[in-house]
Amino acid sequence: MGKxxxxxxxxxxxxxxxxxxxxxxxxxxxxxxxxxxGGKGANQAIAAAKSGxxxxxxxxxxxxxxxxxxxxxxxxxxxxxxxxxxxxGSTGMAIIHVDESGENSIVLSGxxxxxxxxxxxxxxxxxxxxxxxVLLQNEIPWASNQFVIDFAYEMGKEIYxxxxxGMVVGDEVLEKITLLILNxxxxxxxxxxxxxSVSTSLKIMEKLIERGxxxxxxxLGENGSVYLNRDNQSIYTPAFRVDPVDTTAAGDTxxxxxxxxxLNNVDTEGCLEYASAAASLCVTKRGAQQSIPTKEEIExxxxxxxxx
Numbered sequence: 352m353g354k355x356x357x358x359x360x361x362x363x364x365x366x367x368x369x370x371x372x373x374x375x376x377x378x379x380x381x382x383x384x385x386x387x388x389g390g391k392g393a394n395q396a397i398a399a400a401k402s403g404x405x406x407x408x409x410x411x412x413x414x415x416x417x418x419x420x421x422x423x424x425x426x427x428x429x430x431x432x433x434x435x436x437x438x439x440g441s442t443g444m445a446i447i448h449v450d451e452s453g454e455n456s457i458v459l460s461g462x463x464x465x466x467x468x469x470x471x472x473x474x475x476x477x478x479x480x481x482x483x484x485v486l487l488q489n490e491i492p493w494a495s496n497q498f499v500i501d502f503a504y505e506m507g508k509e510i511y512x513x514x515x516x517g518m519v520v521g522d523e524v525l526e527k528i529t530l531l532i533l534n535x536x537x538x539x540x541x542x543x544x545x546x547x548s549v550s551t552s553l554k555i556m557e558k559l560i561e562r563g564x565x566x567x568x569x570x571l572g573e574n575g576s577v578y579l580n581r582d583n584q585s586i587y588t589p590a591f592r593v594d595p596v597d598t599t600a601a602g603d604t605x606x607x608x609x610x611x612x613x614l615n616n617v618d619t620e621g622c623l624e625y626a627s628a629a630a631s632l633c634v635t636k637r638g639a640q641q642s643i644p645t646k647e648e649i650e651x652x653x654x655x656x657x658x659x
Contacts, residue, residue: 355396361411364390364638411437484510509529546571599638601633
């Protein structure tokens with residue numbers, strides 16, 4: 352089994368169940384509030400670990416009860432937390448509103464995630480040789496992501512980037528990325544083109560490949576996902592039909608599961624189906640990390656509903 356090094360965010364998710372999302376200036380009541388470990392870095396690390404990968408995470412939390420809970424939950428999910436620093440600041444937080452249809456909106460407070468600077472990362476020189484894939488998101492300072500991308504590229508490592516939240520990056524970044532994973536909003540921010548269908552997704556992906564990218568996936572929520580590589584291999588994977596309860600961490604689950612399947616030498620089409628099944632299972636439960644399915648659950652689901 353290959354090894355995954357995740358460098359990214361660790362947050363406490365404050366999840367509020369609401370009937371509908373409020374309008375600007377409107378106050379509404381929540382039906383329930385939960386405090387649940389999250390953060391894209393931690394979510395993706397746990398998704399990969401639950402799918403069967405050997406995973407370590409590099410990140411930072413505060414010296415508070417939230418930080419303790421996040422680290423404990425990572426350990427319970429069999430993620431190596433040796434490289435998570437616990438500092439005197441506050442742990443990052445995400446305020447998440449989930450409506451009755453399962454759709455969410457999220458506001459981030461970076462906390463100690465913002466202090467994960469390149470100056471904190473020189474130890475990667477000795478750490479990276481032990482790992483096959485480096486996985487990044489965009490909830491830590493971009494300077495740190497750029498540092499890791501440059502360093503990992505020099506070492507010949509596979510680099511997976513989930514550019515979330517979305518931002519514009521240059522060709523010199525895309526040329527070093529093995530796989531870029533975007534949702535519709537992030538694809539629009541990066542490309543300046545609106546995603547309206549599978550065909551418009553492919554046009555965006557073609558432009559990104561022209562800019563030097565090797566492979567790209569655009570996830571389309573309930574409409575599935577689209578994959579394209581520089582050999583012009585395109586794959587559309589429909590989503591499994593489920594009744595969503597909470598879409599939080601669905602994209603993170605997709606990414607972690609995809610990586611695990613890839614490390615198991617599954618072909619790209621199989622990786623996409625495995626990831627799609629994992630994400631579909633995720634949205635049937637509330638919360639982020641607690642909703643991420645295990646390898647056994649994904650395989651059982653595929654045995655029942657795969658090869659559609």
